[in-house]
Amino acid sequence: MTRPRNKRTRKGTDTIRMTSLMDILVVLLLFLLKSFVVEGDLMTPAQGVELPESSTEDPPRESLVLAVTKDALLLAGEPVMGMREIAAAEGLLLPALSRRLEEAAARRGELARLRGSAAETQALATIQGDRAMPFLVLQKLMYTLGQAGYDNVSLAVVRES
Amino acid sequence: MHATRRRNESARRIVEGDVEILPLMNLFVVLIPMLLLSAVFLRIAVIDMSLPAGAGESAAPEEDPLSLTVRIEEDRYVVEGRGIPDGVVLRDGGGEENAAELSERLAGLVAARPGTEDVVILSRTDTRYEEIVRVMDAAREAGLSRASLGSTDGAGREDAP
Numbered sequence: 615m616t617r618p619r620n621k622r623t624r625k626g627t628d629t630i631r632m633t634s635l636m637d638i639l640v641v642l643l644l645f646l647l648k649s650f651v652v653e654g655d656l657m658t659p660a661q662g663v664e665l666p667e668s669s670t671e672d673p674p675r676e677s678l679v680l681a682v683t684k685d686a687l688l689l690a691g692e693p694v695m696g697m698r699e700i701a702a703a704e705g706l707l708l709p710a711l712s713r714r715l716e717e718a719a720a721r722r723g724e725l726a727r728l729r730g731s732a733a734e735t736q737a738l739a740t741i742q743g744d745r746a747m748p749f750l751v752l753q754k755l756m757y758t759l760g761q762a763g764y765d766n767v768s769l770a771v772v773r774e775s
Numbered sequence: 776m777h778a779t780r781r782r783n784e785s786a787r788r789i790v791e792g793d794v795e796i797l798p799l800m801n802l803f804v805v806l807i808p809m810l811l812l813s814a815v816f817l818r819i820a821v822i823d824m825s826l827p828a829g830a831g832e833s834a835a836p837e838e839d840p841l842s843l844t845v846r847i848e849e850d851r852y853v854v855e856g857r858g859i860p861d862g863v864v865l866r867d868g869g870g871e872e873n874a875a876e877l878s879e880r881l882a883g884l885v886a887a888r889p890g891t892e893d894v895v896i897l898s899r900t901d902t903r904y905e906e907i908v909r910v911m912d913a914a915r916e917a918g919l920s921r922a923s924l925g926s927t928d929g930a931g932r933e934d935a936p
Contacts, residue, residue, distance in 0.1 A: 747904040
């Protein structure tokens with residue numbers, strides 16, 4: 615009895631049933647708004663790096679980023695050395711990285727001079743290390759950074775939820 | 776017959792008088808891709824680090840009342856420090872619960888000596904980065920906010936000034 619009448623009304627109005635779609639969209643919108651972060655300068659993890667989890671709350675700062683993937687070391691996204699080279703390096707100083715850091719420092723000094731700003735700001739470096747990276751690699755990186763004047767080193771981690 | 780038609784008409788009018796949903800949809804279609812693009816699903820944080828022992832400016836361990844050290848060994852953490860009668864040994868399967876136990880132990884030591892903030896984390900050269908970060912977390916939770924890293928192996932140490 616009621617069925618045919620319903621059918622007719624639907625035919626007559628021609629509207630798509632939007633309610634369920636709207637439900638989805640509203641939920642999605644709320645979720646995205648909640649996860650929206652108003653931080654312009656966010657650090658993105660380098661490709662192929664699986665960062666360890668940590669309970670730290672410190673936000674990342676703008677800095678020189680050293681990424682250690684499973685097979686290479688990247689300085690600001692550009693490959694510097696292979697992992698084998700790092701493992702084979704004698705002592706703690708990594709010459710190739712040291713050279714690149716010097717170049718980077720020179721470039722930054724030049725940039726500061728052109729901009730007419732005062733002496734360069736504090737040298738900050740962030741290491742994005744793969745969770746399986748052995749300590750020796752970390753030690754070599756930190757030693758080389760320290761020798762190049764990067765006294766402030768921070769380790770990038772994924773914040774535990 | 777007449778009555779049913781009227782009923783139909785009123786039903787149609789109700790449907791046609793539906794909420795104007797199109798502008799809202801337009802808004803959603805624009806907002807959702809924008810938020811999706813800017814959404815951060817992986818929140819990155821950093822751990823601020825002092826330089827590894829011996830690699831940077833000379834620390835003054837003499838002033839430190841406790842000089843607390845956590846050594847990461849193959850299957851245990853060894854906590855050592857001046858004034859602690861025996862190194863505290865914890866069996867470790869690499870699990871979270873051991874880190875929690877370590878944190879509790881360290882918190883107990885810190886409570887006995889308030890003001891202690893420094894801890895040296897000694898690792899073997901092949902200790903996984905993940906493991907070091909876990910110990911640093913445990914130390915930070917215990918109130919030891921200044922962690923430095925060092926190596927238990929003599930290898931590489933001869934380079935340190």
